[in-house]
Amino acid sequence: MAKVNKVIVDEKGNLQVEFSCYDGNECRVEEERFRRELAELGLAVKVDSFKPKSPQQIEAERKTQQQRPVRRKVET
């Protein structure tokens, strides 16, 4: 199943992130890499909240994933 990082950037540049469909501890590894590499790009981040998703949320994601359309790649 595809892994998804959904990042909402608010009006002041603060972030809300969902890391979805990772196996086991892979999710925490990805979260740490995300923070570390954003800092290398000049965006220092301070954790405000950190919450594992519930089994119900994860099951809902799996169903949504099966219906997800193909996404396009955007060049920066």
Added chain:
Amino acid sequence: MSLETSYRTAIVIPKTQLVSDAANIKERVRPGSASLENLKRAMEIVIKNRGGEFDTAYSDNEGMRKECFLAIRTGDFPRGVGVQVDPDGQVTFHYDAYGDAAEIGRSICDEIDQNFAVIAVMKYQNKHGFRVEVEEKPTSRNTKRVTVTGVI
């Protein structure tokens, strides 16, 4: 496993890049590091959206020029907003808010912060092979919320 997280952000030039860019910052030549390039790009987007130009100073309400590392003057805020890079890499915004009841200066700073964050997240996701989709939703006349979704 899946996670939901939230972060407060600040633009901080990493020390390694700060050393290599020290001369650029002092002499105000073209930014060389990834962080400074991102900053310049974030400011370019504001100019594109509002009209305006780059400068090396902003002005106070009496018209005095205040030199800084980089500044932008926009059509709706011609005094401009200046950017300074502190010795520890912290990026700070400077402008004269006198008479700016509509808080346009502040909204320009927020817009630069937001653009910078979107650029950094997109670069991260592209680097790691995510397919990236960006969606913008206006939240008021001059503000928006941006969702950057990466799938791999």
